[in-house]
Amino acid sequence: xxxxxNTSADxxxxxxxxxxSSIEELFADIPDLVKSRFQPLNLPARSEMEVASIVSxxxxxxxxTDAVCLLGxxxxxxxVPSIVGHLLSRSEFFTAYTPYQPxxxxxxxxxMFEFQTFVCExxxxxxxxxxxxxxxxxxxxxxxxxxxxxxxxAVAVPRSLFxxxxxxxxxxxxxxxxxxxxxxxxxxxxxxxxxxPQELSALVIQTPNALGVIEPLAGVKDTIGDALLIVSCHPLxxxxxxxxxxxxxxxxxxEGQPLGLAMGYxxxxxxxxxTRKEYLRQMPGRVAGRTVDVEGKTGYAMxxxxxxxxxxxxxxxxxxxxxxxxxxxxSTIYLASAGSAGLRQVAELNxxxxxxxxxxxxxxxxxxxTFSGAFFNEFVVNVPGDAMxxxxxxxxxxxxxxxxxxxxxxxLENALRFAVTEKRTKDELDRLIEVLGExx
Numbered sequence: 225x226x227x228x229x230n231t232s233a234d235x236x237x238x239x240x241x242x243x244x245s246s247i248e249e250l251f252a253d254i255p256d257l258v259k260s261r262f263q264p265l266n267l268p269a270r271s272e273m274e275v276a277s278i279v280s281x282x283x284x285x286x287x288x289t290d291a292v293c294l295l296g297x298x299x300x301x302x303x304v305p306s307i308v309g310h311l312l313s314r315s316e317f318f319t320a321y322t323p324y325q326p327x328x329x330x331x332x333x334x335x336m337f338e339f340q341t342f343v344c345e346x347x348x349x350x351x352x353x354x355x356x357x358x359x360x361x362x363x364x365x366x367x368x369x370x371x372x373x374x375x376x377x378a379v380a381v382p383r384s385l386f387x388x389x390x391x392x393x394x395x396x397x398x399x400x401x402x403x404x405x406x407x408x409x410x411x412x413x414x415x416x417x418x419x420x421p422q423e424l425s426a427l428v429i430q431t432p433n434a435l436g437v438i439e440p441l442a443g444v445k446d447t448i449g450d451a452l453l454i455v456s457c458h459p460l461x462x463x464x465x466x467x468x469x470x471x472x473x474x475x476x477x478x479e480g481q482p483l484g485l486a487m488g489y490x491x492x493x494x495x496x497x498x499t500r501k502e503y504l505r506q507m508p509g510r511v512a513g514r515t516v517d518v519e520g521k522t523g524y525a526m527x528x529x530x531x532x533x534x535x536x537x538x539x540x541x542x543x544x545x546x547x548x549x550x551x552x553x554x555s556t557i558y559l560a561s562a563g564s565a566g567l568r569q570v571a572e573l574n575x576x577x578x579x580x581x582x583x584x585x586x587x588x589x590x591x592x593x594t595f596s597g598a599f600f601n602e603f604v605v606n607v608p609g610d611a612m613x614x615x616x617x618x619x620x621x622x623x624x625x626x627x628x629x630x631x632x633x634x635x636l637e638n639a640l641r642f643a644v645t646e647k648r649t650k651d652e653l654d655r656l657i658e659v660l661g662e663x664x
Contacts, residue, residue: 297643360389383407426451480493481494573645
């Protein structure tokens with residue numbers, strides 16, 4: 225069945241069996257401050273048949289499009305090799321659940337171990353967990369972890385963080401009473417570290433940031449005292465850039481979607497999470513380990529599990545796990561099939577094509593790069609005239625471009641952000657440049 229059709233009598237019987245008289249009493253332990261943030265959906269009661277009909281009508285209103293995608297902001301239109309979907313759809317992976325019994329879960333545990341290995345190699349860190357839900361929750365969990373370690377009650381976060389990531393972080397910090405100090409950015413688009421508070425559990429750096437600018441990490445660790453350095457990065461950029469571990473990062477997180485996952489209307493996504501070995505017991509999620517059995521044969525097992533239903537109970541760090549590992553497997557297959565040379569080639573294509581488009585756009589009178597800092601595959605352009613009107617012309621011409629109002633939280637009022645991946649062709653980029661030139 226699509227849902228469990230409990231009757232009112234069923235619900236009364238269940239409530240009575242646990243000794244409460246109402247749903248409200250069942251949730252009485254939730255603080256009023258939390259419940260006050262809940263907003264009622266105000267959906268009218270409908271039968272399943274009516275709901276199916278309404279949803280079908282809504283689906284019919286959707287328009288198919290072959291728009292050239294230049295959307296970015298954390299999720300990108302990268303090519304997914306066919307081998308990813310082929311292996312991912314095998315029943316032993318597609319239907320696998322969390323590996324409670326290692327003796328019958330060797331395939332799943334092996335894949336998790338390989339995923340962790342790739343993440344460590346990519347980020348330059350010592351240990352990694354076996355998948356988080358997405359890059360936003362991975363960063364929020366990193367902040368909570370830093371607070372558990374340093375206990376300062378505050379974290380510094382750049383304004384140039386992706387807005388959706390910031391919203392998730394705000395929610396986590398509100399619930400755990402961690403104070404967020406927002407720090408601005410310099411004219412070149414890099415973070416301004418001149419006025420950091422003294423008592424911090426962590427400093428968060430995103431690179432490339434929401435402005436598209438690559439943050440220089442050299443020397444940052446030396447400026448923040450005892451605080452942990454948390455770096456959120458674009459994983460494909462590490463095919464060209466030195467990994468954060470080289471710069472003494474304490475925790476590295478990333479959105480794994482560029483590594484073999486489709487855009488998918490914003491999900492499912494994948495969080496990458498790596499840290500120093502000394503922080504293993506404070507790291508959320510789970511860790512698969514390699515060992516040998518009594519006969520000396522290689523075997524895999526859960527080396528660390530921090531879920532509350534296991535031995536840690538109330539000291540658990542996070543319950544993020546289960547089949548987020550399917551997305552982790554997709555990234556593992558992608559990285560294994562690409563190899564180091566392939567990953568570098570894809571990164572170079574992103575870099576070169578983004579700079580080709582930026583050079584073409586800024587050659588048009590009135591268009592200029594908003595920031596002078598180096599960028600990878602995403603950049604922001606100041607535009608002449610009304611940015612929304614220019615955006616609409618691009619959409620009408622067949623280009624999927626982010627609306628300019630999404631940049632307002634970054635302090636940008638008349639600009640557009642473009643993201644270019646290896647999928648974009650020279651003809652597509654030339655046509656976009658032509659459309660912008662005709663609009664002058």
